Amino acid sequence: MGGICSRKREQQVIEDGVRSGVCGRYSKSGSSKWLGASLPRQVADFQPGGSCPTLMDLCIHKIREDIEKYGSFSMLPRDISQQIFNDLVFSHFLTDASFEAFRDCALQDVLLGEYPGVKDSWMKVVSSQGTSLLSVDLSDSDVTDTGLGLLKDCSNLQAMILNHCDHISERGLKHVSGLTNLTSLSFKKCNAVTAEGMRAFSSLVNLEKLDLEGVPGFMVDLFILKASICFKLVFIALTFFFAPPGLMKLESLNIRCCKCITDLDMKALSGLTSLKELQVSNSNITDLGVSYLRGLQKLIMLNLEGCNVTTRCLDSISALVALAYLNLNRCGLSDDGWDKFSGLKNLKVLSLGFNNITDACLVHLKGLTNLESLNLDSCQIGDEGLANLTDLPLKSLELSDTDVGSNGLRHLSGLTHLEDLNLSFTLVTDSGLKKLSELTSLRSLNLDARQITDAGLAALTKLTGLIHLDLFGARISDAGTNSLLYFKNLQCLEICGGGLTDAGVKNIKDLAHLTVLNLSQNCSLTDKTLELISGLAELVSLNVSNSLITNEGLRYLKPLKNLRSLSLESCKVTASEIKKLQLTALPNLVSFRPEH
Template identity: 65%
Template sequence: MGSACSRKRDQLVNEDDIRRGISGKFSKNLSSRWLGSSMNRTSIDIHQEIGKVPSLMELCIRKICEEIKGYKSFSILPRDLSQQIFNELVNSQGLNDVSLEAFQDCALQDVFLGDYPGVKDSWIRTIASQGPSLLSVDISGSDVTDSGLSLLMECVNLQSLNCNYCDHISDLGLAYLSGLTNLTSLSFKKNNSITAPGMEAFAALINLRNLDLERCSRIHGGLVHLKGLTRLEYLNIGWCNCITNADMMPLSGLTNLRELQISRSKVTDAGIACLRGMSKLYVLNIEGCPVTGACLETLSGLGALSYLNLNACGISDGGCEKFAGLVNLKFLNLGFNNITDTCLVHLKGLTKLEMLNLDSCKIGDEGLNNLEGHVQLKRLELSDTEVGNNGLRHLSVLRNLESINLSFTQITDSGLRRLSGLTSLKSLNLDTRQITDAGLAALTGLTGLTHLDLFGARISDIGTSCLRYFKNLESLELCGGLITDDALKNIKDLTSLRLLNLSQNCNLTDKALESISGLTALVSLNVSNSRVTNAGLHHLKPLKNLKSLSLEACKVTASELKKLQMTALPNLVNYRPE
């Protein structure tokens, strides 16, 4: 059970699917992340997947990119054509120092090179040559320095600039931006060189609507320079542990703010009080801040508030009666707080809720009685609570539920029958040792499921026969350790699967890889801690879409995995062992 718990904590760090409910990790080395997730496939590949014939234009662009070495300049082409060629080179990772030169003075409007390898100051010279035509630039994760940033000063119409994870940009670089008064969006995530004095440059950017300074660790005192940016609608200073109550006061006049991220800062109830008057505030994330239920006195007056993240704030039942005033809430994250069933009484009137997170709270069966009127609820997180079978009877009326997490609860097989009527369910997490084959059999009517997590459940080969009913599954985790190669015959027809986790099943052999070789939609496969060997790797060759492959603690060598990638799986960018 210990390993399962560790897995859960890792997931919590990386979740970022509901309006930054929990911020993810960041690192400077992002080439794998770019290749694995940010890199889009070409438009031609996409058309082929859905059965459409590529257009003549698309074929021409592909041909040009394949023969890019033969072209010295695209400046005589219409701008939209040059833009499409540029985008295709980026998507196919064909842009380099030489091919970039062909785009000098092409009047490109958008340059998206976020996390693209090799971007440096010399590249900015070509980018800046687009002049007044240039509207948006993303050089996140690059090695661009202050000198490179200075080259953009002539791009006076620039509206959006993303410089996330750019370690070599400092206050000096910010000063070069002060003349770009048409900027409406600016992002410098995880920059430890930007300081409060350097933020004075932001004061001139009067048209800014979006500013992202997440994980900038030295900006305490610098928010005073934002006082005049009255058009700001989005501000992210989350995970800046230098931010205190004193930094909140200059924000009190930004009454057009619609989204504010201050998670993992040192802001307390007193700092939250500075938000009074922000009548348009729609999204507020104060996850991990040392606030108490007293902050709800202020928040209850923010009538437009629709999203509220109070995850891991240490809130208890005291002050929770103020939740009753937040009648427009659609998303509420109360995970990892000290609230009990008493708090849920005050949520009874929040009938617009679509997402409610009670992860690791002291919630039991009786508290769920207060959720019966939440008919619009689509996502419910009950992981690590004291909820058992009796509590599920209160959820059986929530016919619009699409996702429910019951991992690490007291739920057993008999309780799962109460979920059988929730036909809208698409995602179900049953990471708990009490679930067996019988419990899975009770769910066979939920044919719309696309995600099923049985990580810790005790499902055997016999139980996997129930998986045949879930034809729409895109993600399946089956890691209880009881299945053998025979179980895979019940999975091989789930052709929509994109993620398959079979780790911790020590009885699986090379024959398992042969059984799943027809699941060609797979993007991620984990068969760690099994008996798979190098000899079985050839069964994976048909899985051309595979990007992530984990075979830790198997008799597989890094050299054979590398050979497999180079000869058969060109999209594979994350594989273990390494």
């Protein structure tokens, strides 16, 4: 079964550290913000003038083109079969017939998360990988208990992801109990995980990560999991009462969005002295529950977002001197109780967004000498409050939806380490942007505001290191895009709802490193725009919705081989023509609108 593998297994594959077969769940919105910080690998560029592909790239590309000619890859070395398989999944070329060709190939990773059409018949091929199989992702599939049972002979499985698998019941979970080498198991939002179903996990003595986030609420005694389970790194999102004796090595616990979690559960956690990360956001924890955490002196990260706490909980939190990451967003906090926070000398990230705090609160943050990230989104912060931040080593500052105006930006001019600044929906105008010209470390700037015009953009031309520039709603004209030529390193650009025409796009076409371009709501853009940007070979996401683009203009997108997301809503474009473009020229396109 399969040839000898010519590569070494570098590390176990777990959900958070590996790209699933279909690169996660794409947002249905027209915004490109879903891309996040990291992008999937780029495929080889076979265009003239592109980087030279390797011989393996060329071979795999040819196999993909002629995939219907191959009945089996089992005679190939395992790593070659694996690369072919990964490419077919990544490119959405895997079908019932082509999947059959991978029977008995000794694949190590079968990552089919959210891939369409995965069902029990596919599991026969998956299970044929036998003891070579180390990780499998079947999220959002139609696999049932029967299909899951076929994995019983894959005894070396280390990671299994079955998120959103609605056709698996608690009977199916019994098939998991024999896979004792599992170290990572995820059943996010899976209805199969009941109190009875949890008993299947009791034999998984090597389990390090268990993710049950969003599982329907029910009561479970953690003694079901037995004291023999040695949890080194566990993420649990489940409604239950804690029984800690068997979890004394627990370092990370995630019970987000569990409304049944109460203060009594926090009392049970108080004995888990090895705990370093705790997420209990959007639960019913109150100040009393937080007080039970005072003994967790190794706690580095605490997420209480959306909990029913008041400023009285700050006394308990200030005792957690090892804290480096603290999230108190949406807790309804006021200005009281912050005077003890100066003792949290290790704090690096602090999120206080959507609270009732004012400038008076910021006075007590001056002592946080290691603070690198501060979120004040939608707080009642004004210009004078920013004076308390001048000596902090901030790298990221979120001021969206505050009362900060142009005058307040003078306090930010000395934040020379600042890399990420969000001023969206503030009172900042063009004149204020001149005060940001000395922030030469700035990499990301968000200026969603109608009062920003061409003059404001021109004031930023010293910020040549910008990688992300969001001008959503700004009144940028064709003439204003001349200033964009200073930002040669831009990877993400959003100019939506402005007055751009094709003439303005002529300056954008020279931003060769763009991976994300959002020009939606510029109603005068035509097919000429697509012709102008056809040379932006690194583009991964493109949005030109609400414009005059037609089916005729789609031909200009053919050179954009890295394109994975395309939005042309409210244009004179049909889904059938985009689909045709996908099949003939853009094999990596996995998300497009219109869809129908």
